Amino acid sequence: MDINCFIEAFADLFEETEADAFSPETHFRDLAEWSSLIALSVMSMIDDEYDVQLNASELRQANTIQELFEIVSSKKS
Amino acid sequence: MSNPFSLKGKSIMVTGASSGIGRSIAIECSHMGADIIMVARNQSRLEETLSMMGEGNHVMILTHLEIEEELDNLVENITSLDGVVHCAGIAPHHPFKFVSRSKFEETFAVNFFAPALLSQKLVKKKKMSKPSSIVFISSISGNCIAASASTAYCSSKAAIGGLVKSMAVDLASQGIRVNSISPGAIRTAIFDSGQFSEEDIKAEEQRYLLKRLGKPEDIAYAAIYLLSDASSWTTGSNIVVDGGYTVL
Numbered sequence A: 001m002d003i004n005c006f007i008e009a010f011a012d013l014f015e016e017t018e019a020d021a022f023s024p025e026t027h028f029r030d031l032a033e034w035s036s037l038i039a040l041s042v043m044s045m046i047d048d049e050y051d052v053q054l055n056a057s058e059l060r061q062a063n064t065i066q067e068l069f070e071i072v073s074s075k076k077s
Numbered sequence B: 001m002s003n004p005f006s007l008k009g010k011s012i013m014v015t016g017a018s019s020g021i022g023r024s025i026a027i028e029c030s031h032m033g034a035d036i037i038m039v040a041r042n043q044s045r046l047e048e049t050l051s052m053m054g055e056g057n058h059v060m061i062l063t064h065l066e067i068e069e070e071l072d073n074l075v076e077n078i079t080s081l082d083g084v085v086h087c088a089g090i091a092p093h094h095p096f097k098f099v100s101r102s103k104f105e106e107t108f109a110v111n112f113f114a115p116a117l118l119s120q121k122l123v124k125k126k127k128m129s130k131p132s133s134i135v136f137i138s139s140i141s142g143n144c145i146a147a148s149a150s151t152a153y154c155s156s157k158a159a160i161g162g163l164v165k166s167m168a169v170d171l172a173s174q175g176i177r178v179n180s181i182s183p184g185a186i187r188t189a190i191f192d193s194g195q196f197s198e199e200d201i202k203a204e205e206q207r208y209l210l211k212r213l214g215k216p217e218d219i220a221y222a223a224i225y226l227l228s229d230a231s232s233w234t235t236g237s238n239i240v241v242d243g244g245y246t247v248l
């Protein structure tokens, strides 16, 4: 799994936030555009792209994109 | 004095009786005197429902409702029914951008095709008494409002809206009444799937005129009305039970 592809797919879920706002250290919940609909989109994207089913409480454990990436990687292996 | 809401002597099938609203419907109908045929997949949860029910000749039939052969077996096992409540359902969340044919099909299999085909088979095999009552547990979602990331769910519940009216027309001459109940948010497993925090729920309660979410019994009592002789002149209708949510 490549973090850059992950960040690209993650950024693609946002309409207004510019691509350069996303890095491994981004605290995604602090982004102005973050919403419950985007949270559901993140779970759907991870299911579609990585075949990993995250539930809402697993998603809540991650604060940064890096942390989320690690949760997905660990569930995949 | 006889009670027009009594279900004494009536044989009633309840799908989704292992949890939430369906469980409450099975329990409350048993207290009104009905014999209940409980349908779902999980035996231990059905047994838990049974342990909470009033006296009567109750049975459980384990069925995967999305599998057509299992619907046929279920119908084979039935002698005759005075009422059916279609309550089994799923509510997956998929943002519209991420829906697919398979995700639509998965939701429709349980929420639309199962109750539609089970009803059809019961009618065709002459298992519905004359008179009898078929009740669909629909939702305000898809019929009055929509929630986010719910296109598959809302579409399946809107389809039930059309089915109910049309079935009512086709089945009136056989003495079969067909109605639906559209609940607002009820605190059950479907609702508590970890997606909402206690804070979200408190905020949601404020959006209800009656300042609380629904309880499964709120829906069970409406089902009792639709199953009983009290509703003899009610068919093709939808009863909204939503704490006043949709009038605001």
Ligand SMILES: NC(=O)c1ccc[n+]([C@@H]2O[C@H](COP(=O)([O-])OP(=O)(O)OC[C@H]3O[C@@H](n4cnc5c(N)ncnc54)[C@H](OP(=O)(O)O)[C@@H]3O)[C@@H](O)[C@H]2O)c1
Pocket (backbone or CB within 6 Å): B015, B016, B017, B018, B019, B020, B021, B022, B039, B040, B041, B042, B043, B045, B063, B064, B065, B066, B087, B088, B089, B090, B091, B110, B137, B138, B139, B140, B182, B183, B184, B185, B186, B187, B188, B189, B190, B191
């Ligand atoms: N809760 C709400 O806020 C709300 C609001 C509006 C409408 N509704 C509707 O009310 C109905 C009941 O919801 P609930 O909140 O009580 O949900 P729930 O607690 O999750 O119960 C769902 C029931 O459906 C059964 N079921 C699901 N898939 C099945 C399948 N493939 N085959 C057989 N049984 C299946 C489950 O039994 P097993 O797992 O044992 O099979 C369970 O008994 C649903 O149709 C829902 O759309 C709920």
